Amino acid sequence: xxxxHSDPAILEATRRRLTEKQAxxxxxxxRAAVDVITEQGxxxxxxxxxxxxxxxxxxxxxxxxxxxxxxxxxVFWRRLLQTPQLEHDDDKSAAERVVETLRQxxxxxxxxxxxxxxxxxxxxGQDPDVSHLRVRIGLEIRQRIARAxxxxxxxxxxxxxxxxxxxxxxxxxxxxxxxxxMADRIEKSVYLILK
Numbered sequence: 001x002x003x004x005h006s007d008p009a010i011l012e013a014t015r016r017r018l019t020e021k022q023a024x025x026x027x028x029x030x031r032a033a034v035d036v037i038t039e040q041g042x043x044x045x046x047x048x049x050x051x052x053x054x055x056x057x058x059x060x061x062x063x064x065x066x067x068x069x070x071x072x073x074x075v076f077w078r079r080l081l082q083t084p085q086l087e088h089d090d091d092k093s094a095a096e097r098v099v100e101t102l103r104q105x106x107x108x109x110x111x112x113x114x115x116x117x118x119x120x121x122x123x124x125g126q127d128p129d130v131s132h133l134r135v136r137i138g139l140e141i142r143q144r145i146a147r148a149x150x151x152x153x154x155x156x157x158x159x160x161x162x163x164x165x166x167x168x169x170x171x172x173x174x175x176x177x178x179x180x181x182m183a184d185r186i187e188k189s190v191y192l193i194l195k
Contacts, residue, residue: 026064028054030075034115037072042118047071070129072122075115077133079108080140088148095194097148102165102190103183105141106172110179120173141165157193164189 018026032054036045045068051061065071086104088097109116123134145161146153168182177185 022064025054025056025060026074029056029061029064029071030078033071033075034112037114037118038112041114042068042072042121045072045118066129067125067127069122069125069127070133072118073125073130073133073137076109076119076123077137080105080137083108085144085147093194094149094153095190097150098145098161098194099187099190101144101148102161102186105144105165106168106183106186107179110183113178116179117173117175120170123169138162160193161190164193 029050033045033050036049036053040049047061047065047068048058050068050071051058054061065074083104086097086100088100092100109119122130123137142158142162145165146158149158149161164186168186171177172179172182
């Protein structure tokens with residue numbers, strides 16, 4: 001059974017517990033960040049621009065996000081939590097279930113090239129708030145892969161799929177292929193690992 005991640009408490013920013021009004025402000029900031037990235041690219045993104053686009057004061061924006069990397073990482077984290085876990089067909093093999101799962105998370109920013117590149121850059125940042133989110137994102141993806149593999153999965157296979165996904169994310173973010181192409185490469189690699 002998939003979890004419901006639309007609860008504002010679950011989608012809270014990583015720096016503090018949020019009231020309903022604060023949660024609305026963070027939501028506006030993350031939506032505005034996507035708009036600014038789409039229009040100006042990651043290199044042109046600043047917290048100040050996002051705050052202005054969201055109708056929020058710059059100082060207020062910085063109370064929630066320590067950097068543009070933190071803001072973009074939060075965008076990806078929210079997208080991940082809002083993407084429901086797949087209900088897998090019991091007749092499918094572990095490989096088919098893993099392919100479905102990795103394709104789903106790989107395509108969360110597919111077709112949004114500027115955002116995809118921004119996510120890759122942001123998640124590689126050293127900001128402590130990004131590090132915190134990177135761990136949360138990694139654990140969520142790990143849990144989804146483990147669920148797809150089944151209860152008696154091989155821990156080495158799980159780690160291989162985590163590495164496969166992370167490598168594909170970096171390659172796509174660096175422009176070595178689209179997210180759609182990386183999803184196809186992931187599929188081939190899953191079948192190689194689980195043949």
